[in-house]
Amino acid sequence: MPDELDELVRHPKTSKPGEPMRSHNKSCFGCGVDSPRGLHLTVHAGEGFTVDARMPVEQWMEGGPGVIHGGILSSAFDDVMGMLPRLIGPPGVTVHLQVDFLAPIPVGKTLHIEASILGKQRRKIYAEAVAHLGDPDRPVARANGVFVTVDVREHFADHVENSAKAQEYKDRMHRP
Numbered sequence: 001m002p003d004e005l006d007e008l009v010r011h012p013k014t015s016k017p018g019e020p021m022r023s024h025n026k027s028c029f030g031c032g033v034d035s036p037r038g039l040h041l042t043v044h045a046g047e048g049f050t051v052d053a054r055m056p057v058e059q060w061m062e063g064g065p066g067v068i069h070g071g072i073l074s075s076a077f078d079d080v081m082g083m084l085p086r087l088i089g090p091p092g093v094t095v096h097l098q099v100d101f102l103a104p105i106p107v108g109k110t111l112h113i114e115a116s117i118l119g120k121q122r123r124k125i126y127a128e129a130v131a132h133l134g135d136p137d138r139p140v141a142r143a144n145g146v147f148v149t150v151d152v153r154e155h156f157a158d159h160v161e162n163s164a165k166a167q168e169y170k171d172r173m174h175r176p
């Protein structure tokens with residue numbers, strides 16, 4: 001992370017501590033309520049520049065026998081840290097993601113993820129997260145990532161047609 005960082009200011013319209021964070025998109029693989037095969041993460045705003053999330057570790061998420069697949073865990077970290085930009089301004093997309101796997105995560109457990117903003121420089125937001133199974137003193141995985149804020153209309157313009165919610169987005173864009 002660079003030395004020279006911008007001041008962090010919580011956006012006045014973002015979720016308040018304890019309130020749910022709005023999903024990236026109702027069809028989002030990580031947090032979308034309408035995603036047919038998604039992780040169904042529930043994410044809440046925390047104090048300061050933090051969010052916390054929960055995810056049931058379901059049978060279909062299995063990698064090694066009885067434990068979560070590493071790619072599913074990485075996706076969960078990506079999605080939860082990907083909520084952080086909205087605490088301070090426009091949404092951001094992932095440009096870098098790093099995960100440390102500390103202990104097996106059994107199917108049937110509830111995964112808890114706590115994520116926080118470490119710093120911001122221009123459009124880059126540096127984030128970290130830790131996962132545990134209910135005891136924050138016994139982490140099972142850690143991650144860090146870099147997110148870059150984007151103008152979503154511009155960034156997704158060429159792709160929104162592929163969305164399951166394409167019509168909804170088009171209607172929203174043409175609303176006065």
Ligand SMILES: CC(C)(COP(=O)(O)OP(=O)(O)OC[C@H]1O[C@@H](n2cnc3c(N)ncnc32)[C@H](O)[C@@H]1OP(=O)(O)O)[C@@H](O)C(=O)NCCC(=O)NCCS
Pocket residue numbers: 092093094095096121122123124146148150
């Ligand atoms: C994010 C994206 C739009 C940025 O492109 P851009 O608008 O042209 O912006 P830049 O390439 O100048 O990057 C912006 C800043 O992020 C930094 N950055 C870009 N990629 C980075 C990476 N992998 N790691 C660290 N920093 C990165 C750049 O160095 C630049 O920093 P600066 O302010 O110090 O100059 C483009 O890289 C992209 O679309 N990536 C794919 C994102 C994605 O699909 N993520 C997965 C789903 S969310």
Ligand SMILES: CCCCCCCCCCCCCCCC(=O)O
Pocket residue numbers: 024025028030078079082091092093094152153154156157160169
């Ligand atoms: C063309 C209009 C688009 C409007 C889109 C609003 C939703 C913005 C969501 C941006 C963040 C996406 C991050 C998803 C998580 C990920 O892939 O890592």
